[in-house]
Amino acid sequence: MNVKEFRPYLFSGDIRDIVSPPFDTITVEQEKKLRSAKYNITALSLPEYGNSGITLQKLINKWITEGVIYQHDKDIILILKQVFYINKEAITRYGIISLVEIDDMLKAHENTFEKNVLERKKVMKELNGEPEPIFVVVPDNGFDKMIRRYSNNLEKVYEFEEPSGVENYIYFLDDPDKINKLKETLRNDRGIVADGHHRTQAIIDLKKESGDIFWNYAMAYITSIYDNGLMIGGVDRLVYRINFEENLPKLRNLFDITVDRAIMDDDEIRVYSKGIFYRLVAKQFAIDETFGSGPLISTEIINKILFRDGMGLNNNDIETKVGYIYNTTDAINAVDMHECDFAVIVPPWKKDVFLKMVLEGSVFPQKSTYFYPKIPSGIAIYLKPS
Incomplete structure (x- = not known):
């Protein structure tokens, strides 16, 4: 699987007012609260199409002009550490947010609904980018250990707790040597799309329709399926x-x-x-x-x-x-x-059963798996260069 560093767009405000659950897991009550924040990511990931006359492209340009979001000045890979509790026991999971190439080394395991794919295509085409990462797991038992070591020597850039109680800590990795080691570790691994099948298919369709090399890559959160902090529910x-x-x-x-x-x-x-x-x-x-x-x-x-x-x-x-x-x-x-x-x-799923079936080529019905904890939207945005 080919991953690479990138220059994400980041929000300049309080991260706690900006992040949200993935767009397709937001409840009606959560949506009302999130939309009450002035610059929440849901304005991009879950746009309201009304009579305001402002398109997603105009909105994102407005936010860039006003300094609401800005592009980081270095190529980086983000490290995300998540801490949550099961029966009062603290569980920690590590992963990265980077770009991943959409090719044969990235495997989807669920069918999609055409209507949902079209809706995601509309959002990403208007935005000229991807407002939230897909969720990818890899069958690599040493990947998470490498990320843990790297994060120990980095300063936290963001820290926030979700309403569900999941604590999130974000670090920026900009050391070229360490980034290259991460890339080499994953190069021969198959990536499995855990969450974001409709977004993945939308990117594939946009790539075919436009021929634009921007759509060769998806912004993705990547973690090891063997990490103790990865849960697979139904x-x-x-x-x-x-x-x-x-x-x-x-x-x-x-x-x-x-x-x-x-x-x-x-x-x-x-x-x-x-x-x-x-x-x-x-x-x-x-x-x-x-x-x-x-x-x-x-x-x-x-x-x-x-x-x-x-x-x-x-x-x-x-x-x-x-x-x-x-x-x-x-x-x-x-x-x-x-x-x-x-x-x-x-x-719920047993990891060994899930992994065996996917690697043998099984494709599941829509909404067969629920990987958690989820990855909050709003940590980073991937936009086409202007």
Whole structure:
């Protein structure tokens, strides 16, 4: 994988007022709060198209002219250290923000929605750049150790804590020798797109359509899949305008269904409806008829056996009647608050299973994985030279 240093555009204001979660994970409540800040990154990553008459290109030029953002004067790679807590234990993850070449050494593992790709293309084409990094993991067990060593001798440039409790520390690496060592360490590694499939595909499309070499590279956050601070969860489904209980007779032909008092720590799919957790284990004949041999992906079972065969949903129904949520507690609350009819709880991934399947060529359905902690947007921006 070919990575390289770059001269990012940076915000000059208080970083705490500027950063946001990735655009596709922002809740309605978060969006209102973020937009209340004068210069938050959401103005670029999640633009409001109204009657203001100002385009993204005009807005970014205005911000540059006014000194809201400025281009760093050296080629650098940013190091991001994140600290978060699980059961009161501090977990630390290290990664870098750099450019990564869009080529065969960078592998996507999820399908995309055409509508989402077009929306990202519109944003990046108008901006002439990339407002937030994609998230890439590498199967390298020594990469994170090298970054840790380098950061020990650097001064923090930014420090902020997210509302979720994740602490972020940013360092600038401008030493050419150390940068070259990082680049060489990653040169023979395959990069796997963990988050940002729609943005990656949008960049690929822009490269094909324009022929502009600027789109040969994506701004990316890169970390080791073996880092203890990398977690891979499932993405839960919220289902609208469908009664789960009415479908139970047919579903019992396809699944062994039992009732649980709560979510148990296993690898099974669960549905939460009307205060009840249903544990769904697909019957072998349903798996054989649908998939034959090969590794099973929970989201494939959900899409093809639960939604399609069990509930009669087609692809359009799945796009219009199914939403996605990244926190199981929020999914349960959405059902309890009658914001949706039921939720499908997707089990977390085991890293070795994920890595084996991806490197063997598996491509998962949209929204199959949730890598966390996420990378805040607003730390750096990658813009086409004027």
